[in-house]
Amino acid sequence: MLAVVATMLQPDQGSVHILGLDARRQAADIRRQLGVVFQDGALEPRLSVWDNLLLIACCYGFAGAAARSRCAAQLAACGWEPMAGRRVESLSGGQRRQLELMRASLAAPRLLLLDEPTQGLDEAASRAFWQQIAGLRQQGVTVLFSTHRPEEAAAAEQCIRLVDGRLQPIAAATAGAR
Secondary structure, three states: OHHHHOOOOOOOOOOOEEOOEEOOOOHHHHHOOEEEEOOOOOOOOOOEHHHHHHHHHHHOOOOHHHHHHHHHHHHHHOOOHHHOOOEHHHOOHHHHHHHHHHHHHOOOOOEEEEEOOOOOOOHHHHHHHHHHHHHHHHOOOEEEEEOOOHHHHHHOOOOEEEEOOEEEEHHHHHHHHO
16 A cells, blocks of 8 residues: 555556645656655665765755755754764664654655554664654654554554545544454
């Protein structure tokens, strides 16, 4: 499902509208407004934290001083300035996941897609990750995530569940499942 929302796959039938845009005809416009954290990491382990952020800033179309400014602001917002020079391969799993989220939110997306975001994280790293998500939600970012952890889905603040292609508040979806 996330691949369809990310416009990486076309729906088998019907239509999909994301952020008011048609996923078949306006995929590029949708992608410009997305941040994605894939289930498997997409960081370059031989590069530093800074270089990973700078690389994605360039992919988002930022260049020169604008790209460096964006990366510096992201590091500062997360308290990661001292980590900027560390190579990704030296980071813990939780730190890598936090960096994945920083990369995904670098271009201030309206919609953030997370695929199994806390898989393999210990409880402390998972809490830190969800605190970052809460901060993004307070900034108005919509978060859509897939998880196999029901307790994680149920605990998500103001969660809405997708059931048979329709959005349902978590209470209604849970009540229908009993």
